[in-house]
Amino acid sequence: MRLPSGTYAQNYGQDGALVRTKANWAFLAVVIVFVFTIPQWASNSFLALSTVIGITIISAHGLNILTGNCGLVSLGHSGFMMVGGYALAILCAKGGLPFWLALPISGLVAGVVGIIFGLPSLRIKGFYLIMATVAAYFIIHWLVLQFRSLTGATEGLKVPSPDLFGLSLRDRTHYYYFVMVLVILATIVATNILRTRAGRAFVAIRDNDLAAEVMGVNLFSYKLQAFFIGNVFAGIAGGLSVQYYMYANVEQFPFFDSVWLLGMLIVGGMGSVSGAIYGAIAIKLLQQLATKIGPSLADLVNPQAAVGLGLILPSLAIILFLIFAPRGISHIWERLRNYYQAWPF
């Protein structure tokens, strides 16, 4: 992290702190106040959109650790969200577990499934690994449809309304607050994971895995750790999503969601924690824009215009960012900040 001049660390506590300057604190405070006052003034649809964006951010953090930092590209992230979602649905609906217990378990289940499908990553990488994760998505999708007695197959599975130690989360506003608290937690965890020994090992593997292995990084252990951590985030996001709709269905986790998650990393900035947040917001807003202006195009083009636009707009954003700003929004933001910090130079 680049600090403005005049910021000194006088003890280890300051050196390790995440937020260093007063400007940072002020910015963070504004963001947090904004996020937590949304239910006061926003319409229901905007609140719903914000909740979905929050859930997506958690998932994007996971993919960012796996793909952005460890370099293991996964196009099956939506499949692992499905695992988490169904784990939560089955635990709550059939097992009768309370929500607060089922949510972490669903994350763990997705993480373990992620380790299983991550095993090929020890032999293959790059495009081959992408294909392996595509295969993982379709195999998970198929398995969910096969175990009808457990998952309800195409009919889906109803989930009881959530409550947290007696506090009902059925109310949309309460649920929104809960998701946002988890988003903040996930952001802190993701930032800190990247500052540990494992996080540095991930970056070494991304930059050159053979060199990392020669330097003494245990590829077997760290690649699987990356898969586990990344998919725990995915599983929790999937669980939150299922609990939000109080209904689990395979349609909720389409294959293209994995593509959009990768797109969020590209638009936001690969490997940067804040980038995952910017990217998730940008892509979700574009999709929302498509559903807003799509119907007005329906008379002009055809009734399916909104669906087509929903595919074209985010894809175009990904293409433009790849060509003109491959390091994403977070890099643009950093450059802006450097510019005004160094102004007038």
Next chain:
Amino acid sequence: MTFFFQLFVTGLALGMMYALIAIGFVIIFKCSQAFNIAQGQIVMLGAYFGYTFLMPLRLPVWAAIIASIAVGVVMGLVVERLALRPLLGQPALAIVMMTIALAGVMDGIAIMGWGGNYVTYHDVLPELTLKLGAVSVPPSSLLGLIVSVIVVAILMFVFRYTKIGLAMRATAEDEQVTRSLGIKATMVYALVWVVACVVGVVGGVLLGGVSGVSPPLSEIGLKALAVVILGGLDSIGGAILAGIILGILENLAAGYLDPLMPSGGGLAGVFPFIIMLAVLILKPHGLFGLKRIERI
């Protein structure tokens, strides 16, 4: 036994469809090391263009084929120049993401332009049916077979005996050395994309005429990637053989194993991916792929 043969023959038809998509992928990978995930979408757009040329515009078949070749050329040039050229020298992930995003755009165009409807134009293309005893060979397999054999023959000839083919092989080997020898690598890339798009579009027109077209045709493009993996990423012959193998295996699995499944089965949708995962774990370079040794 008739059941087996019927499954076998329809599997063959499916396999030829896979092979047609896989060939486009392999051509591009062979020469520019770019993974083109949008090849299935190119085939789908080709089929939709074929519908437009043959049904609303009522062009004769030969004119429609020529028009679709023109569409393929334009599509290849536009995609290469606008989307892929700026990414020269970027990591492979950027190129994969670019083709995935292109796939999204093409899906969107198909939905915007043709409403994402199922369209078909039977009886326009000449009928090709063959009966072998009690089993009838579906026309799509014959068409697919004929088109892929022609395409492969032309490609083999071009790669082996022409100067541009030599340039393509050289670019595939090492782009920097090729450029330093005065071969225009960008021209080779443009040509490669044009060839892949023309193959995809013409194949799409023919397949659309036999079995109709709807957006799920592009999902077949994902399954065709399993074919590419099985055959080896840079082997055209491998793509055809693997296409036939996977098409037949998928159909046999669906025919014989689906009834044994607890709830409906649907093995056809997932079987190629199971095979793909197995190939990736056991033999990552496929049947005929080139093994590359990596150095630090």
